[in-house]
Amino acid sequence: MKRIGVLTSGGDSPGMNAAIRAVVRSAIYHGIEVVGVKRGYQGLITGDVVPMDLGSVADIIHRGGTILFTARCEEFKTEEGQNKALATIREHGIEGMVVIGGDGSYRGANVLTQKGIPTIGLPGTIDNDIPCTDFTIGFDTAINTVIEAIDKIRDTATSHERTYVIEVMGRNAGDIALWAGVAGGAESILIPEEPSNIDQMVDKLKRGAARGKRHSIILVAEGVGKGFEIGEKIHEKTGWETRVTVLGHIQRGGSPTAFDRTLASRMGSMAVDLLKKGTGGRAVGIIGGVLQATDIDRVLSTPRKPNMSLYSLASVLSI
Structure with missing residues (x-):
């Protein structure tokens, strides 16, 4: 393989730049040229492609967001849009792609592979809602941001003896609320994967108040x-x-965070190793600390479940 492309798609997440950097530098190390596609699949359709070298990714490992920008692209879901993207790929001599994003990005990566362009997916999303990986790029940074907010809000909640409700992101996944809630000592954590019982939550708040507790954090x-x-x-x-x-x-x-920078770097390098072998249609994940490549079809068809043992622990610790 002589030239590969890299793009970021969907919602941005901290660590995407570290992943881009790893893809570019690993590819160049192995004598492979790299081009960056700006604004995700939309850039593939419009031909927004730029050459990348070592200098292109200098001083970006510490930066959030993505230097390649990102966008959602409905047109790529159509046959016409896909054909335009393939024309761009052929015009620029791209023989393989690395796609960094969430489940929608993975679906696009699967399309490219099926159309003859080996493509590797990297899980870039703060939601941690991608199956076949314990952690996604950006999740650790996001929960640390939430924890910092919880710590600050708890200070004022204590001062004013109030109950605070903190709403966090995650789409239909509760991982951000769950992990940040446990780490932040939240009294109650409401996640979509577990039926919420407001009355039980209120009873817990009242029991806490009865024993002298004057403030609470609900995530x-x-x-x-x-x-x-x-x-x-x-x-x-x-x-x-x-x-x-x-x-x-x-x-x-x-x-x-250091975790996200390291995770993104490891995953980006593995993506290049897979493309060197001509392998496509895989998603890189980390399970038990070990990097693994899973068929994207399997990833897209596997239900994502939160760590319910962590949810049970939260219930015990917030008694």
């Missing part, structure tokens, strides 16, 4: 519902003054 994954709605229900059932914080897109930004 809500966005897939459960609106944090403001949860806060209103708590107020209706208790009469307590309740405050709501929606962290929003602050969770996607920031300098990636």
Whole structure:
């Protein structure tokens, strides 16, 4: 393989730049040319392709976001859009692709492989909702951002003796709420994978108040519902003054943690190794600390489940 392309697609996540850097430098080390495709699959359709060298990825490992930019592209879901993308690939002599993103990005990677372009997917999303990998690129940074927010909010919650509801991102996955809730000592964690019982949560709050507890932190994954709605229900059932914080897109930004930088670097290098062998249609993941390559078809058809033992632990520790 003489030339490969790399793109980022869907929502950005801290560590994407580290992954791009690893792909470019690993490829050049092995004598393979690299081009970057800007704005994801949209860039493949429009021909927004730029050559990349060692200097292209200098001083980016510590930066959040993605230097290649990202976008969602409905046109690529059509046969016409896919044909335009293939024309761009052939025009630039691209023989293999690395796609960094979430499940939608993986579906696109699968299409490219089926059309004869070996493509490797790297899990770049803060939601940690990709099957066949314990962690996705950006997840660790996101939960550390949430933990920092929880610590600060708890200070004011203690001072004013209030209950605070914090809504976090994650789409239909509860991993951000679950991991950050355990690490941040949240009194209750609401995730979409587990039926929420507001009455049980309120009973726990009342038991805490009865033994002298004057403040509480409730973490809500966005897939459960609106944090403001949860806060209103708590107020209706208790009469307590309740405050709501929606962290929003602050969770996607920031300098990636050491874990995310290392994970992205390892995954990017493995993607190049796979393409060197002519292997496509694989997704790189990490399971038990070991990198593995799984068929993208399997990844897309496997249900993603949260770590329910962690959820049980949260219930025990927040008694």
